[in-house]
Amino acid sequence: MTASRGVVVIHYAELGTKGKNRSFFVGVLRRNLRRALVGLEVASIQSRHARIFLEFAAPLDDDLQRELRSRLGAVMGIATFSFATRIPGRPLDRLEREACELVERALGEQAREPGAGGGSVIRTFAVDTRRGDKSFPIPSPEINRRLGAAIQGRTGLGVDIRNPDLNVGVEVLPDSILLYGNREEGQRGLPVGASARVVSLLSSGIDSPVASYRILARGCRVIYVHFHSMPYTQRASVDLTLDLVHQLAPYQPKSELYLVPLAEIQRKIAVEAQSSIRVVLYRRWMVRLAEKVAAKVGARALVTGDSIGQVASQTVENLSVIEEAATIPILRPLVATGKEEIIRMARKIGTYDISTQPYEDCCAFLMPQNPETHVRPDDVRRAEEALGPMEDLVWDALARAERHVIPCVASGAIRK
Ligand code: ATP
Numbered sequence: 001m002t003a004s005r006g007v008v009v010i011h012y013a014e015l016g017t018k019g020k021n022r023s024f025f026v027g028v029l030r031r032n033l034r035r036a037l038v039g040l041e042v043a044s045i046q047s048r049h050a051r052i053f054l055e056f057a058a059p060l061d062d063d064l065q066r067e068l069r070s071r072l073g074a075v076m077g078i079a080t081f082s083f084a085t086r087i088p089g090r091p092l093d094r095l096e097r098e099a100c101e102l103v104e105r106a107l108g109e110q111a112r113e114p115g116a117g118g119g120s121v122i123r124t125f126a127v128d129t130r131r132g133d134k135s136f137p138i139p140s141p142e143i144n145r146r147l148g149a150a151i152q153g154r155t156g157l158g159v160d161i162r163n164p165d166l167n168v169g170v171e172v173l174p175d176s177i178l179l180y181g182n183r184e185e186g187q188r189g190l191p192v193g194a195s196a197r198v199v200s201l202l203s204s205g206i207d208s209p210v211a212s213y214r215i216l217a218r219g220c221r222v223i224y225v226h227f228h229s230m231p232y233t234q235r236a237s238v239d240l241t242l243d244l245v246h247q248l249a250p251y252q253p254k255s256e257l258y259l260v261p262l263a264e265i266q267r268k269i270a271v272e273a274q275s276s277i278r279v280v281l282y283r284r285w286m287v288r289l290a291e292k293v294a295a296k297v298g299a300r301a302l303v304t305g306d307s308i309g310q311v312a313s314q315t316v317e318n319l320s321v322i323e324e325a326a327t328i329p330i331l332r333p334l335v336a337t338g339k340e341e342i343i344r345m346a347r348k349i350g351t352y353d354i355s356t357q358p359y360e361d362c363c364a365f366l367m368p369q370n371p372e373t374h375v376r377p378d379d380v381r382r383a384e385e386a387l388g389p390m391e392d393l394v395w396d397a398l399a400r401a402e403r404h405v406i407p408c409v410a411s412g413a414i415r416k
């Protein structure tokens with residue numbers, strides 16, 4: 001490791017509490033980091049002392065920092081990450097000097113651009129030293145005191161250990177000391193791949209992208225399925241769904257989207273079943289088709305964006321009738337979340353503007369005027385019996401499904 005190489009210190013989120021499984025979680029996170037950093041010159045990824053250290057071949061210039069903010073900012077399982085300065089040979093006088101300069105730089109930036117970064121005004125600071133190398137002769141509290149006194153003397157800032165405006169991090173490693181200031185916020189949650197695979201039913205609406213994001217944050221690898229009604233509808237909803245998957249792509253190493261034609265199944269239902277229960281029947285067939293995709297990709301559950309009471313098909317009664325078509329669990333991360341909160345999350349993850357673009361959801365003859373809010377299981381059973389065998393339509397829909405694979409880093413972003 002040389003002085004000019006850039007280092008990023010990653011603190012991970014909940015993994016620290018996972019006992020014996022921790023090395024598994026850290027392994028998954030490291031694998032995801034390699035995928036997220038593709039095209040950047042990463043010299044090494046090391047995990048030690050509940051941290052991950054990323055070392056780059058070059059210093060962390062502004063361009064690289066910007067790129068890292070965007071890429072690391074999307075990796076699930078990271079609590080915070082910091083751009084660090086490496087002090088080789090571990091001389092304390094240089095550490096003291098560089099720590100003071102770091103705080104002065106932060107104060108200078110604040111003076112130039114008050115309120116930049118949304119952080120609070122810097123009035124207090126704390127020094128937080130981790131002595132990863134226990135053979136280093138000076139204990140951490142002593143390093144904290146020495147640096148604290150030096151910084152206070154130079155800047156006049158107060159010390160606040162519990163809730164500092166600026167946290168100065170120090171990591172004592174066997175051959176060098178790392179020093180860093182601001183901690184950039186990560187996604188937190190669990191690294192994708194630490195939990196089971198799931199299939200998410202992704203419409204081009206507001207809710208299902210948010211539901212998918214919430215499940216990604218629990219460490220599930222998400223495979224997307226979208227049902228379209230072409231040729232009765234235009235390609236717009238399919239294109240919006242692809243845009244949504246691109247927007248969600250940075251959160252996992254690789255995204256897959258299956259576009260499944262539902263039109264023939266919908267047409268049969270529209271012709272044969274009473275209109276008030278149609279939407280529930282459509283959803284039941286979506287569930288059955290999604291389960292087939294789940295079996296193919298090794299997924300253990302389905303995910304939907306349902307929220308109780310939002311529309312007629314999402315009453316508890318109707319959700320339970322839809323669920324009876326499933327043989328694997330249906331996860332509904334937004335079931336008790338109100339629309340305002342869902343919209344707030346959609347804006348935060350950048351899907352809201354895509355989801356609200358106008359498109360023709362479904363043609364009029366497929367969509368009923370007055371959907372029933374309390375569909376009776378008996379009515380559904382009778383209607384499905386009347387449909388007769390559906391296997392051919394199901395297999396035909398699956399055979400005509402289109403698969404798209406989207407990498408987590410857009411190829412345009414890759415630099416050598
Ligand atoms: P969304 O905003 O996610 O579309 P919504 O409030 O419009 O939800 P519905 O249209 O009733 O609700 O859909 C409920 C859920 O069913 C969606 O969140 C999604 O998971 C799934 N779903 C609905 N339509 C489709 C579709 N065309 N393809 C895949 N999944 C769908």
Ligand code: MG
Binds near residue numbers: 203204205
């Ligand atoms: Mg919808």
